[in-house]
Amino acid sequence: MNTPTTSASPPSLRLHLIVLAALLALLLTSAGCALLPLGVFNTLSALGISVIKTLLVMAFFMRLRRGPPLLRIAAAVGFAWLAVLIGMTVAEVLTRVVLPSPW
Amino acid sequence: MNSGDAMLAQQFDDAAQQRDASALGMWTFLATEALFFGVLFAGYTVCRVRFPEAFAAGSRHTDMLLGTIETAVLLTSSCAVALALRDVQLGGRRVAAWLLVLTAALGLSFLVMHGFEYFSEYREGLIPGIRYTQQGPLAGPMQLFFCLYYFITGFHSLHVGIGVILLLVMARRTWRARFSAQYYTPLELSALYWHLVDIVWIFVYPLIYLVGRAG
Numbered sequence: 001m002n003t004p005t006t007s008a009s010p011p012s013l014r015l016h017l018i019v020l021a022a023l024l025a026l027l028l029t030s031a032g033c034a035l036l037p038l039g040v041f042n043t044l045s046a047l048g049i050s051v052i053k054t055l056l057v058m059a060f061f062m063r064l065r066r067g068p069p070l071l072r073i074a075a076a077v078g079f080a081w082l083a084v085l086i087g088m089t090v091a092e093v094l095t096r097v098v099l100p101s102p103w
Numbered sequence: 104m105n106s107g108d109a110m111l112a113q114q115f116d117d118a119a120q121q122r123d124a125s126a127l128g129m130w131t132f133l134a135t136e137a138l139f140f141g142v143l144f145a146g147y148t149v150c151r152v153r154f155p156e157a158f159a160a161g162s163r164h165t166d167m168l169l170g171t172i173e174t175a176v177l178l179t180s181s182c183a184v185a186l187a188l189r190d191v192q193l194g195g196r197r198v199a200a201w202l203l204v205l206t207a208a209l210g211l212s213f214l215v216m217h218g219f220e221y222f223s224e225y226r227e228g229l230i231p232g233i234r235y236t237q238q239g240p241l242a243g244p245m246q247l248f249f250c251l252y253y254f255i256t257g258f259h260s261l262h263v264g265i266g267v268i269l270l271l272v273m274a275r276r277t278w279r280a281r282f283s284a285q286y287y288t289p290l291e292l293s294a295l296y297w298h299l300v301d302i303v304w305i306f307v308y309p310l311i312y313l314v315g316r317a318g
Binding site for chain 1: 123126127130131133134135137138141142144145148149152153167171174175178179181182184185186188189192193294295298301302305306308309310313314316317
């Protein structure tokens, strides 16, 4: 716990603006992909781009890239629980067999 | 009041330890927030697997252009609050305060745009239980989409509203030189909260506005 939360010198202005430009480019990419008939890849590309945007925000704006390991673990655990919640719910729904009524 | 040591609570050895404990507490809170919205997203997933056509039809009723602009506004506001924190860390005060006001203004403009969306949905008769005038085979399950839409975006807007108030308080404190290069923990935690609000919206955008657009 003795490692400082943030590094002595904060990230540069240039880095912030590059990340913002990347986020806005990804936003336009996801909007563009949504208009193309890609089938199941419409959903996959939209969610994949959202994950990339989230990682950019967490790594650079929330400064986890240089954050202490404990904070990175705490952040990862939150999303791991979320993955368990949604993953197991979807697994149950997708494998459910509708049984016909016996009478 | 400016130095980190003057703000040190007695249970901590030094300012760095206090700041790390605060950040860890905030990240734990953010994990509970992610799970709070996660339940709504899980409900959304279950309903969308069951009624894919109704969710695509519901999504086509939302305003994709406005949703895209709202996303861009929130992403920009996240960058602004990160820059405000950077400025305080470098010993700045006025620029940081104005950046925080800018962030709050962007958050407020997001709420206004969303208000317009809600109003146009009310006029179109897309609010189940209040004013729902849709007809056809998909009208029934489409109510599920709109219920989830109002719960997810409603709770998100509530978070944006709380964030706007928090950012204005931080802007006032920054302007009054309550923070310095040595002590800026409340500002850092408020920024983390605002980034989480942004991240939630990053997932709301494709799930609400981008479904079934190609068809």
